[in-house]
Amino acid sequence: MNSQYVPASKCRYFTYCLFFAFWFSGCVCSQTVQEVITCYAAAYPETVLPKETGLLVNGHYMAVSGVNHQSFQEKLNDATLTDQLSYPYYQEFRAPTFNEDPGRFRNADFFDAMYGDNQAAIQQSLVKVMWEPTGSYVRFTSINKANEALANVGTELAGMPSLKTYVMNTNGTFNYRVIAGTSRKSAHAYGIAIDIKFPAPLYQYWRWRECKPSEECTYPEPLLSDKKLQQIVRIFEKNGFIWGGKWSHYDSMHFEYRPELLHKQCQFNRREK
Numbered sequence: 001m002n003s004q005y006v007p008a009s010k011c012r013y014f015t016y017c018l019f020f021a022f023w024f025s026g027c028v029c030s031q032t033v034q035e036v037i038t039c040y041a042a043a044y045p046e047t048v049l050p051k052e053t054g055l056l057v058n059g060h061y062m063a064v065s066g067v068n069h070q071s072f073q074e075k076l077n078d079a080t081l082t083d084q085l086s087y088p089y090y091q092e093f094r095a096p097t098f099n100e101d102p103g104r105f106r107n108a109d110f111f112d113a114m115y116g117d118n119q120a121a122i123q124q125s126l127v128k129v130m131w132e133p134t135g136s137y138v139r140f141t142s143i144n145k146a147n148e149a150l151a152n153v154g155t156e157l158a159g160m161p162s163l164k165t166y167v168m169n170t171n172g173t174f175n176y177r178v179i180a181g182t183s184r185k186s187a188h189a190y191g192i193a194i195d196i197k198f199p200a201p202l203y204q205y206w207r208w209r210e211c212k213p214s215e216e217c218t219y220p221e222p223l224l225s226d227k228k229l230q231q232i233v234r235i236f237e238k239n240g241f242i243w244g245g246k247w248s249h250y251d252s253m254h255f256e257y258r259p260e261l262l263h264k265q266c267q268f269n270r271r272e273k
């Protein structure tokens, strides 16, 4: 007997089920899925290809489910591609609301597919980037031309003497590690983040303040009032980087290449929490 044989009646039943499943899911969330697909493809034109119900990320297919978790912890621990965009990255300098952390939700499969799923693979794409303010080299990924984006930031800052002194101490770029206090891979592990040790009142990390992950932490006032810091942040943002100082769980030294949070085709409103 042919093991591939399937009775015709079962075949029809299966086809109907598939049809209704697609029809129903399309009614519920096709617009959301389409927005998500369009956003990633626009933000990462070098590496992401839009597909009907998903993305081709650096050659790896990823379905876009449209699932937008409701709880903050679920978004943090198990982010979907939709969750990853779910808190808009805002332009102004203001104290974020509790748990407003645009960019802290990262879909691990997306970053693994994009930049490499192990240290050796990630390191293959690392290149030396001249950080012009100090004239020293740092390591950064060349995928998505993130290295060029970082070099552009450094060049612009080096040409502004009043800002240059703020960015003389880089505290690291590539580092294959997890995020402190978690088992999730850091953006530094992918070579897409740089830390800068700003002058003392501007050098702030929520974990140094004895804040608990689930409790609101007082946002450091100096981050809101320093005009030079804000100019620096704007230059990074212009080049596709988000700033950890805009997080409720703030990390003011941290800049991360995340064009999907800044691209104009990703500015749809989905601020569900």
Ligand SMILES: [Zn+2]
Pocket: 188, 193, 194, 195, 253, 254, 255
């Ligand atoms: Zn960092």
